[in-house]
Amino acid sequence: xxxxxxxxxxxxxxxxxxxxxxxYLAGMVASTPVPDDPGEQTRDILAQIDRxxxxxxSDRSRILMATIWLADIAYYDAMNAVWDPWVAxxxxxxxxxxxxxxxxxxxxxxxxxxxxx
Amino acid sequence: xxxxxxxxxxxxxxxxxxxxxxxYLAGMVASTPVPDDPGEQTRDILAQIDRxxxxxxSDRSRILMATIWLADIAYYDAMNAVWDPWVAxxxxxxxxxxxxxxxxxxxxxxxxxxxxx
Amino acid sequence: xxxxxxxxxxxxxxxxxxxxxxxYLAGMVASTPVPDDPGEQTRDILAQIDRxxxxxxSDRSRILMATIWLADIAYYDAMNAVWDPWVAxxxxxxxxxxxxxxxxxxxxxxxxxxxxx
Numbered sequence: 001x002x003x004x005x006x007x008x009x010x011x012x013x014x015x016x017x018x019x020x021x022x023x024y025l026a027g028m029v030a031s032t033p034v035p036d037d038p039g040e041q042t043r044d045i046l047a048q049i050d051r052x053x054x055x056x057x058s059d060r061s062r063i064l065m066a067t068i069w070l071a072d073i074a075y076y077d078a079m080n081a082v083w084d085p086w087v088a089x090x091x092x093x094x095x096x097x098x099x100x101x102x103x104x105x106x107x108x109x110x111x112x113x114x115x116x117x
Numbered sequence: 118x119x120x121x122x123x124x125x126x127x128x129x130x131x132x133x134x135x136x137x138x139x140x141y142l143a144g145m146v147a148s149t150p151v152p153d154d155p156g157e158q159t160r161d162i163l164a165q166i167d168r169x170x171x172x173x174x175s176d177r178s179r180i181l182m183a184t185i186w187l188a189d190i191a192y193y194d195a196m197n198a199v200w201d202p203w204v205a206x207x208x209x210x211x212x213x214x215x216x217x218x219x220x221x222x223x224x225x226x227x228x229x230x231x232x233x234x
Numbered sequence: 235x236x237x238x239x240x241x242x243x244x245x246x247x248x249x250x251x252x253x254x255x256x257x258y259l260a261g262m263v264a265s266t267p268v269p270d271d272p273g274e275q276t277r278d279i280l281a282q283i284d285r286x287x288x289x290x291x292s293d294r295s296r297i298l299m300a301t302i303w304l305a306d307i308a309y310y311d312a313m314n315a316v317w318d319p320w321v322a323x324x325x326x327x328x329x330x331x332x333x334x335x336x337x338x339x340x341x342x343x344x345x346x347x348x349x350x351x
Contacts, residue, residue: 118255118350118351119255119350121296121298121325121350123324123325123326126324126325126326127326128318128321128323128326129314129317129318129321129326129329130300130326130327130328130329131325131326131327131328132328133328134298134299134327134328136256136298136350137255139256139298141298141299141327141328141348142328143328143329143330144328144329144330144331144332184330186330186332217332217333217334218307218332218333219307219332219333220307220310220331220332227330227332229328229330231299
């Protein structure tokens with residue numbers, strides 16, 4: 001049986017959960033959400049994902065699946081303008097992007113990834 | 118190749134799918150949805166998740182990832198008031214929670230988990 | 235460590251990502267979206283999923299988890315009318331289906347699956 005390792009563990013959620021060689025990250029929102037700027041919020045989120053993946057012994061070239069929620073689907077292009085150049089060339093994950101209201105109105109983007117160690 | 122085991126199999130979905138040592142549960146809604154009470158619906162759902170995980174040889178301390186859909190994001194605090202004390206201390210899963218209209222208006226909360234055997 | 239194999243790799247996403255014996259497909263929308271026909275769009279999507287799974291050395295009887303987003307939850311019955319007979323009898327996946335606005339208004343349905351090789 002594969003071991004489970006958790007990092008940044010709270011009472012509600014863990015930011016990182018590692019099971020065998022699969023890494024599950026929590027849905028990430030901007031740590032400092034620039035108001036009404038989905039592009040900058042995406043940049044903030046992707047930097048957090050980079051840090052969490054590094055901590056878990058992985059990196060963005062090993063992301064398997066990404067789910068992106070936009071508070072307004074109109075943010076699609078602004079998010080992608082930051083997402084596309086961030087993706088490791090040749091290693092893009094399977095991705096889905098849909099609209100959903102998020103936990104607080106200040107958050108315009110939420111991203112969750114599953115990656116390989 | 119890892120085996121696949123399914124439990125509570127319908128024509129539309131299976132409630133539980135086990136692949137190797139990873140357990141996928143269907144998105145669960147309340148079996149007896151208390152009208153307009155997202156907290157009680159959460160309690161109902163989490164009890165079902167406990168039962169399904171036990172049946173699959175796991176438990177809430179081994180949940181890897183959880184996705185929570187709320188029919189109205191305003192239910193966030195009511196859901197968390199039940200979720201937080203339910204989580205196995207030190208074993209919180211990676212979690213995302215967003216708003217989405219669900220299959221029927223009587224359902225206010227839907228929760229899906231992936232767990233380890 | 236399990237290898238990662240990607241197919242139909244773009245700068246934004248890969249349609250298929252295989253990690254060990256787990257296959258992650260991107261969220262699929264209709265390749266030729268019949269206007270305002272969620273049933274036909276579902277048929278289009280499921281045919282794409284069949285092709286991608288075959289290419290990855292799998293098939294619909296080995297789907298572990300499915301997420302279905304409907305642009306309007308009112309499409310629930312029309313989608314299921316195509317989904318239910320498509321499912322491999324006795325091998326239904328864990329499934330969740332919620333409403334979400336999708337990347338473009340012409341898309342009424344989006345489906346993402348995780349399968350076993």
